[in-house]
Amino acid sequence: xxxxxxxxxxxxVMAVGSALMVITRKNPVHSVLYLIVTFFAxxxxxxxLNAQFLAIVNIIVxxxxxxxxxxxxxxxxxxxxxxxxxxxxxxxxxxxxxxxSLFLVIxxxxxxxxxxxxxxxxxxxxxxxxxxxxxxxxKDYVLPxxxxxxxxxxxxxxxxxxxxxxx
Amino acid sequence: MEIKWFxxxxxxxxSIGVIGVLTRRNAIIIFMCIELMLNAxxxxxxxxxxxxxxxxxxxxxxxxVSDGQIFVFFIMVVAxxxxxxxxxxxxxMYRNVHSVDVNFLNRLKN
Numbered sequence: 001x002x003x004x005x006x007x008x009x010x011x012x013v014m015a016v017g018s019a020l021m022v023i024t025r026k027n028p029v030h031s032v033l034y035l036i037v038t039f040f041a042x043x044x045x046x047x048x049l050n051a052q053f054l055a056i057v058n059i060i061v062x063x064x065x066x067x068x069x070x071x072x073x074x075x076x077x078x079x080x081x082x083x084x085x086x087x088x089x090x091x092x093x094x095x096x097x098x099x100x101s102l103f104l105v106i107x108x109x110x111x112x113x114x115x116x117x118x119x120x121x122x123x124x125x126x127x128x129x130x131x132x133x134x135x136x137x138x139k140d141y142v143l144p145x146x147x148x149x150x151x152x153x154x155x156x157x158x159x160x161x162x163x164x165x166x167x
Numbered sequence: 168m169e170i171k172w173f174x175x176x177x178x179x180x181x182s183i184g185v186i187g188v189l190t191r192r193n194a195i196i197i198f199m200c201i202e203l204m205l206n207a208x209x210x211x212x213x214x215x216x217x218x219x220x221x222x223x224x225x226x227x228x229x230x231x232v233s234d235g236q237i238f239v240f241f242i243m244v245v246a247x248x249x250x251x252x253x254x255x256x257x258x259x260m261y262r263n264v265h266s267v268d269v270n271f272l273n274r275l276k277n
Contacts, residue, residue, distance in 0.1 A: 028196060035199050035203065051213045054240065073257065098189065102181075165262075
């Protein structure tokens with residue numbers, strides 16, 4: 001058993017375990033913190049997959065910016081003492097059963113495919129570095145890159161307009 | 168390492184996100200579960216781009232193999248924009264109904 005397999009098992013147990021904690025904790029602050037742990041585990045898996053740039057971006061954008069925004073909103077609303085109202089137990093069981101069947105169906109369908117059955121091994125290479133990705137981003141994908149700046153501008157204006165108090 | 172382990176992990180994370188959306192009633196937690204599902208899709212895209220790297224390295228130009236990771240990059244861009252607008256909507260909803268419980272949002276039902 002190689003070091004890569006051990007790291008993969010550790011990181012995937014960490015990711016799935018903290019993802020389960022996200023949906024089971026009552027306190028929203030705890031859920032946010034466990035989601036940050038999940039994102040760190042996913043960043044570790046990106047490094048295992050030779051995607052170093054994406055690993056750093058995942059930590060900066062998701063764990064750094066998005067989750068801090070979530071934490072800020074949760075603490076702004078002061079939801080800690082709010083107790084989630086009584087939920088329908090039947091609805092919860094139905095949700096768990098449908099999620100579990102989704103897992104089974106997708107895994108069964110994916111593992112039946114010929115490419116995956118052949119035991120396709122993952123490859124190595126340095127194509128996940130900033131140098132390579134930057135060349136691709138600014139040569140082949142320069143138009144989507146510029147359009148995404150327009151998307152950010154509209155999202156920023158939208159967020160300001162929506163959260164503005166109307167008089 | 169074989170690709171099937173990554174498929175199972177990503178589908179497990181996605182299913183946990185689906186279960187969270189279906190069972191929780193707190194709007195913020197539902198939103199976080201959507202982020203979890205986006206990340207599961209990202210992980211699978213990166214794994215598949217790595218799987219197809221060798222086939223592409225032999226034939227095409229070296230830039231082709233990075234396409235999957237560029238897609239993940241753009242998904243992160245869209246997710247960041249989505250989070251800012253979505254959290255603004257949740258803040259506005261809390262200001263109007265003083266709760267983030269999605270069960271209260273049934274005014275369109277009748």
